[in-house]
Amino acid sequence: xxxxxSYLGAIGAAQREAMDADERVIIIGEDVEANxxxxxxxxxxxxxxxxxxxxxxxxxxxxxxxxxEIIVGAAAGAAMTGLRPIVDLSYSSFTYLAMDQFVNQIAxxxxxxxxxxxxxxxxRSAMFYGLNTGAHHSDRPYPMYMNVPGLKIIAPxxxxxxxxxxxxxxxxxxxxxxxxxxxxxxxxxxxxxxxxRIPLGVGRTLREGSDITIVAVSGSVPEAVAAAxxxxxxGVSVEVFDPRTLVPMDVEGIMKSVxxxxxxxxxxxxxxxxxxxxEISALVAEHAFDALRAPIKRVTTxxxxxxxxxxxxxxxxxNRDSIAAAARAVLGLKVSQ
Amino acid sequence: xxxxxxxxxxxxSKEFLxxxxxxxxxxxxxxxxxxxMVKRGQIPGTVHTSIGQEAQVVGACMALGDSDYMTGNHRxxxxxxGKGSPLAPLMAELxxxxxxxxxxxxxxxxxxxxxxxxxxxxxIVGSSIPIATGAALSSKVxxxxxxxxxxxxxxxxxxxxxxxxxxxxGIWDLPVIFLCENNLYALSTPAHTVTSGVxxxxxxxxxxxxxxxxxxxxxxxxxxxxxxxxxxARRGEGPSLIEVVTYRFNEHSEGLRLGxxxxxxxxxxxxxxxxxxxxxxxxxxxxxxxxxxELDAIHxxxxxxVEDAFEFSQxxxxxxxxxxxxxxxxxxxxxxx
Numbered sequence: 001x002x003x004x005x006s007y008l009g010a011i012g013a014a015q016r017e018a019m020d021a022d023e024r025v026i027i028i029g030e031d032v033e034a035n036x037x038x039x040x041x042x043x044x045x046x047x048x049x050x051x052x053x054x055x056x057x058x059x060x061x062x063x064x065x066x067x068x069e070i071i072v073g074a075a076a077g078a079a080m081t082g083l084r085p086i087v088d089l090s091y092s093s094f095t096y097l098a099m100d101q102f103v104n105q106i107a108x109x110x111x112x113x114x115x116x117x118x119x120x121x122x123x124r125s126a127m128f129y130g131l132n133t134g135a136h137h138s139d140r141p142y143p144m145y146m147n148v149p150g151l152k153i154i155a156p157x158x159x160x161x162x163x164x165x166x167x168x169x170x171x172x173x174x175x176x177x178x179x180x181x182x183x184x185x186x187x188x189x190x191x192x193x194x195x196x197r198i199p200l201g202v203g204r205t206l207r208e209g210s211d212i213t214i215v216a217v218s219g220s221v222p223e224a225v226a227a228a229x230x231x232x233x234x235g236v237s238v239e240v241f242d243p244r245t246l247v248p249m250d251v252e253g254i255m256k257s258v259x260x261x262x263x264x265x266x267x268x269x270x271x272x273x274x275x276x277x278x279e280i281s282a283l284v285a286e287h288a289f290d291a292l293r294a295p296i297k298r299v300t301t302x303x304x305x306x307x308x309x310x311x312x313x314x315x316x317x318x319n320r321d322s323i324a325a326a327a328r329a330v331l332g333l334k335v336s337q
Numbered sequence: 338x339x340x341x342x343x344x345x346x347x348x349x350s351k352e353f354l355x356x357x358x359x360x361x362x363x364x365x366x367x368x369x370x371x372x373x374m375v376k377r378g379q380i381p382g383t384v385h386t387s388i389g390q391e392a393q394v395v396g397a398c399m400a401l402g403d404s405d406y407m408t409g410n411h412r413x414x415x416x417x418x419g420k421g422s423p424l425a426p427l428m429a430e431l432x433x434x435x436x437x438x439x440x441x442x443x444x445x446x447x448x449x450x451x452x453x454x455x456x457x458x459x460x461i462v463g464s465s466i467p468i469a470t471g472a473a474l475s476s477k478v479x480x481x482x483x484x485x486x487x488x489x490x491x492x493x494x495x496x497x498x499x500x501x502x503x504x505x506x507g508i509w510d511l512p513v514i515f516l517c518e519n520n521l522y523a524l525s526t527p528a529h530t531v532t533s534g535v536x537x538x539x540x541x542x543x544x545x546x547x548x549x550x551x552x553x554x555x556x557x558x559x560x561x562x563x564x565x566x567x568x569x570a571r572r573g574e575g576p577s578l579i580e581v582v583t584y585r586f587n588e589h590s591e592g593l594r595l596g597x598x599x600x601x602x603x604x605x606x607x608x609x610x611x612x613x614x615x616x617x618x619x620x621x622x623x624x625x626x627x628x629x630x631e632l633d634a635i636h637x638x639x640x641x642x643v644e645d646a647f648e649f650s651q652x653x654x655x656x657x658x659x660x661x662x663x664x665x666x667x668x669x670x671x672x673x674x
Contacts, residue, residue, distance in 0.1 A: 059478055070498060077469060078474045101498075109468075112439060114438065117451070118667050
């Protein structure tokens with residue numbers, strides 16, 4: 001049976017399912033006891049059925065000090081010794097304080113120790129961009145972590161995907177980072193209430209078409225769909241593909257689409273240099289060059305800091321207009337409508 | 338033999354005391370051999386020996402139970418040996434063989450033997466302290482009675498993650514012992530020139546016990562101090578910080594040739610006279626625990642063990658190059674080369 005869920009509500013539902021299913025799953029992080037973000041409450045709304053603290057108790061729901069390095073490192077140590085922690089790091093920009101633990105311990109311990117360690121842990125963080133919070137809260141840092149072998153990375157772009165991908169992430173015996181774009185938080189849709197899992201590394205096609213592929217990542221997905229719908233109304237046949245998982249990447253899904261359409265635009269809210277879009281471009285250039293009928297175009301956030309003022313910030317991220325304009329350029333259509 | 342552990346007097350069996358001496362000799366002879374092997378080019382890279390610090394290592398390890406957890410640092414061979422790890426797979430790892438404890442993926446700096454609770458040594462100073470803290474979080478949540486111990490040096494005592502770890506362990510009463518091996522130098526830098534105050538005193542700020550073992554060359558001194566902390570942790574009373582003053586007899590890493598002799602010759606001479614293996618041997622003889630012949634037999638048996646480990650490391654095959662790609666993830670996917 002389906003029910004209307006918000007993006008955060010779907011995350012809460014996945015966390016509740018996992019906590020119910022396995023005693024080894026715990027949730028630690030800043031402000032998780034008070035359910036500040038609405039992902040550690042049992043109901044659809046914060047007050048509905050009592051929060052996780054009442055449901056699971058203080059042994060399994062733990063507010064942490066604001067000490068990212070030990071939060072992340074302790075979760076890794078716990079995961080190496082029998083727990084399956086879910087860590088709420090609140091904002092993605094805060095993950096940098098724990099960089100040593102992510103890069104030197106979590107990503108390397110299994111490999112370095114010859115497979116003796118498995119590290120089943122999920123690190124959730126919100127990319128708080130587009131909300132006028134300025135440079136310290138607005139980062140979209142998943143490309144940095146894509147450059148760290150040993151981690152898996154999900155970037156769900158809908159409530160249904162958030163619920164299904166998070167369950168798979170929690171099931172995984174490898175460390176998974178979940179990057180959740182705040183512009184997606186208000187999104188609501190009908191989501192299956194029963195348990196289901198979306199495998200990591202399998203993308204989803206949101207629009208099927210034959211003239212051009214738009215690969216969209218995270219918060220750019222709804223904008224890409226809106227751009228596609230504009231173009232479809234103009235008579236262009238557009239395919240929109242969301243890889244959903246950045247590591248492992250659904251390379252096959254992207255190649256299949258580009259081989260069909262021969263044209264590619266990538267919409268990615270991260271920075272341009274060495275971003276997810278850069279990686280996808282390189283993969284397509286390496287593996288499907290012969291299928292390309294036009295150069296690839298990337299629509300990303302420029303390589304710069306995020307300013308505070310709404311007048312300055314809004315223009316910087318990929319949006320339906322900039323994505324549609326890029327698509328028209330690739331299609332050789334007039335840029336003006 | 339009776340020993341005082343806090344308020345309690347405990348009986349230490351002959352078997353236990355001889356095992357302590359055996360493990361100290363194992364560390365000494367293993368590291369002497371490793372030092373030679375590096376100089377002869379039989380071990381690639383470098384090694385950091387624990388020669389001179391055997392009482393501090395084994396005193397701490399033998400205060401732990403077999404299934405308790407331990408993490409360590411770059412001075413990395415003594416810890417797993419002290420915890421009871423067999424020598425041959427460790428030696429094979431140093432040489433980079435397929436039969437190495439980490440299948441040749443880790444090397445000297447990253448030894449780990451999960452079968453004896455050794456969760457890994459770390460080449461990043463201080464980086465494994467959060468891992469040990471996390472293992473203690475597992476014990477706490479799962480209520481399995483296991484204790485965890487983090488070995489780190491005087492250099493790591495100035496890393497912030499130690500204090501994040503002590504704070505978290507303090508608030509949650511985690512069963513973890515922070516064991517500072519103060520060998521007076523962080524590579525060439527005298528500890529007192531970069532350390533404000535006394536390391537053990539820092540525990541007071543977290544309202545946890547802080548103990549300084551002034552004579553870390555004496556097995557019984559170290560063992561009783563750590564045992565008291567382990568018993569306390571196992572009773573659910575939380576973490577402790579123990580600073581053990583000791584001295585490394587060799588250079589920071591083998592083969593390192595520094596232009597200046599940063600250690601005073603007289604200081605070195607005084608410490609070399611405080612050989613933990615000689616001190617404990619004399620103690621065992623004086624207390625009538627063992628005879629010269631028994632102790633000589635232990636020494637001879639360990640010599641043979643080290644010889645066997647060396648032979649094993651030489652006769653074992655190097656790993657097949659294709660195995661370089663194994664053990665990055667529990668569920669492998671294509672890695673793009």
